[in-house]
Amino acid sequence: MKVTIVGAGNVGATCADVIAYRGIASEVVLLDIREGFAEGKAMDISQCATNTGFNTRVSGSTNDYSKTANSDVVVITSGIPRKPGMTREELIGINAGIVKTVADNILAHSPNAIVVVVSNPMDTMTYLALKATGLPKNRIIGMGGALDSSRFRYFLSKALDVPANDVSAMVIGGHGDTTMIPLTRLASYNGIPVTQFASQEVLDKVAADTMVGGATLTGLLGTSAWYAPGASVAYLVDSILNDQKKMIACSVFLEGEYGQSDICIGVPCIIGKNGVEQILDINLNEAEKAAFAKSADAVRAMNADLKAVLV
Numbered sequence: 155m156k157v158t159i160v161g162a163g164n165v166g167a168t169c170a171d172v173i174a175y176r177g178i179a180s181e182v183v184l185l186d187i188r189e190g191f192a193e194g195k196a197m198d199i200s201q202c203a204t205n206t207g208f209n210t211r212v213s214g215s216t217n218d219y220s221k222t223a224n225s226d227v228v229v230i231t232s233g234i235p236r237k238p239g240m241t242r243e244e245l246i247g248i249n250a251g252i253v254k255t256v257a258d259n260i261l262a263h264s265p266n267a268i269v270v271v272v273s274n275p276m277d278t279m280t281y282l283a284l285k286a287t288g289l290p291k292n293r294i295i296g297m298g299g300a301l302d303s304s305r306f307r308y309f310l311s312k313a314l315d316v317p318a319n320d321v322s323a324m325v326i327g328g329h330g331d332t333t334m335i336p337l338t339r340l341a342s343y344n345g346i347p348v349t350q351f352a353s354q355e356v357l358d359k360v361a362a363d364t365m366v367g368g369a370t371l372t373g374l375l376g377t378s379a380w381y382a383p384g385a386s387v388a389y390l391v392d393s394i395l396n397d398q399k400k401m402i403a404c405s406v407f408l409e410g411e412y413g414q415s416d417i418c419i420g421v422p423c424i425i426g427k428n429g430v431e432q433i434l435d436i437n438l439n440e441a442e443k444a445a446f447a448k449s450a451d452a453v454r455a456m457n458a459d460l461k462a463v464l465v
């Protein structure tokens with residue numbers, strides 16, 4: 155199985171590294187516009203093979219899409235990341251042009267690929283990729299919810315002082331500082347509601363920390379995060395390539411689910427070899443429904459800014 159990752163920067167290279175290390179794909183191609191950069195990252199990752207014991211072939215390409223031909227999955231991480239003090243939405247001006255060009259190039263060489271969109275603002279870039287390529291909605295998946303949910307589980311595990319893998323929790327809605335919806339009511343510690351282990355005040359802080367999780371790391375690192383983002387993409391790619399049918403919150407095109415249409419936004423999905431195999435329209439309470447509608451309004455407002463790119 156072949157995976158192409160466009161953008162060999164922090165997130166793209168980390169994703170390639172995790173995919174190779176875990177043997178998720180037999181072949182990974184990294185592509186970047188910076189001369190020699192993807193080749194260098196691919197060589198560095200490949201030189202881990204004997205010490206970590208993987209056999210995935212990893213190669214690099216400077217903007218030569220012929221090397222990406224017949225990929226099963228293509229991940230788009232190309233574009234600029236935010237700096238401290240910025241929102242993800244401020245990246246739209248530069249990233250929209252990059253994502254559209256990349257999406258067109260990918261499909262010319264891998265017409266059957268499932269496309270995973272990572273570049274920010276991710277929900278808007280996912281919508282752009284869908285509209286620009288005309289691909290069926292099951293083949294365009296925005297990655298954000300897998301990362302946000304892993305951060306939510308991390309903060310819950312800290313608050314409860316338990317292992318993160320014993321915590322089950324999901325974040326839906328937009329992948330933005332104010333649009334994420336951590337579903338605290340449904341979060342559990344080995345099946346027992348987390349509300350039995352922490353006060354509402356503590357859980358509210360966990361939700362707030364989760365929503366600004368990316369901004370907090372950007373402030374600490376000077377650029378946005380990459381280890382958890384790269385691992386989250388690899389987790390999603392694993393479910394596609396190995397037909398695992400995991401339930402993962404992904405940004406997908408809605409046609410009536412959650413009362414929304416003509417928008418890509420995070421909802422629980424079953425992810426398998428066909429990409430988005432099912433959208434789970436779970437029952438939300440009134441407060442969660444209101445939060446989802448507000449989140450969708452904000453994401454839709456950003457989509458309106460794509461008009462110039464989509465002509």
Ligand SMILES: NC(=O)c1ccc[n+]([C@@H]2O[C@H](COP(=O)([O-])OP(=O)(O)OC[C@H]3O[C@@H](n4cnc5c(N)ncnc54)[C@H](O)[C@@H]3O)[C@@H](O)[C@H]2O)c1
Binds near residue numbers: 232377
């Ligand atoms: N969806 C998420 O959860 C999530 C998580 C982390 C980062 N991101 C986003 O992912 C993007 C990448 O972040 P990063 O930290 O890896 O940035 P980075 O700057 O380290 O890497 C981006 C790479 O894209 C390359 N690039 C730019 N234009 C290109 C083009 N036309 N074709 C091919 N390559 C091109 C650059 O040369 C660079 O190497 C950013 O937009 C960031 O906001 C999203």
Ligand SMILES: O=C(O)C[C@H](O)C(=O)O
Binds near residue numbers: 383
């Ligand atoms: O925070 C960012 O800008 C990058 C990414 O969306 C993240 O959540 O880490």
